[in-house]
Amino acid sequence: MDPKTIEAYDTHASVFAARYRSGDRVPVERLKLAFGHRAHILDIGVGSGVDMARFLEAGYDVRGLEPSQVLMETALEHFPRLQGRLSQGAIPLQEDELLQRWQSRFDGIFCSAVLMHIAPDRQQLALEEMYRMLKPEGRLLLTVSSNRSGLDEQGRDEYQRYYAELSEEQVLELSQNAGFVQQQTWHDADKWHRVGLVWASYLFEKPKRKLSAG
Template sequence: MDAQTTHCYQKNAKEIFDRYGACCDGASRYFTLSFPPQAKILDIGTGSGRDARQLLELGYDAYGVDPCNEMMSLAITKYPELSGRITEGNLPRLEKPFGGNFDGVLCSAVLMHIPDEQLFDSVFAIRSVLKDNGRLLLSRQFSS
């Protein structure tokens, strides 16, 4: 995510957090179809923590990364079970959070925030944290 977008999220974290927490992302209906039971999943752009929490509730070993410290703080306050499971992270410079080696990666409404010139490196970074035969679930917002 570029610095300008990250700054916007930091500045408006509470409003964005409330908006994301109130909506239901269509990707969640694909969790059990996309990831094997009890898989270790990384939620890139965890934001409000909504998806990471739902993954935990479904029995997944879920973790998250987000570039916005304010969003992470709000997520941990609302969902204490995420404490120790989310950390700062950003595409395309994604270190191997929580040891890497994930069975699956969730990227819900994230790639739209990545500048075109960083997309290749971002996809490469996602691949670097996945196990062989790992799965990637992408969602993106479309406007009319």
């Protein structure tokens, strides 16, 4: 994940966390539809902690990965039940100890508003790592934004967070190259009514056996 973006989340953690707690980024009904009875879930990019809390309330055994130390601390302040369930790290982990420990461990991965913070030349690796962390027939619910206004020439907003523009074609190509099979796609308006901003949620599944190219 982009280092300046992590720094921005550290610096403005209270602002972002309060915003994210104010509305559901992904409807809980969609989470249940995506993961069903798949019990062990990894939330990549914990943020405010609200999504992890919702997973716990729904009966899932959830773990979280978050690159911002300050956001982690803020999440624990508001959701004490997350104690012992959070790990600090930024995907792609690149052979970190966590990646080794999490090989084929999870039934599902929830990755919301993270992939667009990763440089294009590292996005493929990030998806390949998520594939490795899933069990066969495990599912990935991936959410990204597009048409974000107000970015500078380097793709950064006023907080210096980096945003890569990811078209549906790019997301599907990256996921297919990693070995995933597409299940479903949703498009949603922005919860905070930012003009033009659109959110796309993609549901992928890891097949029992990796499909050969071509």
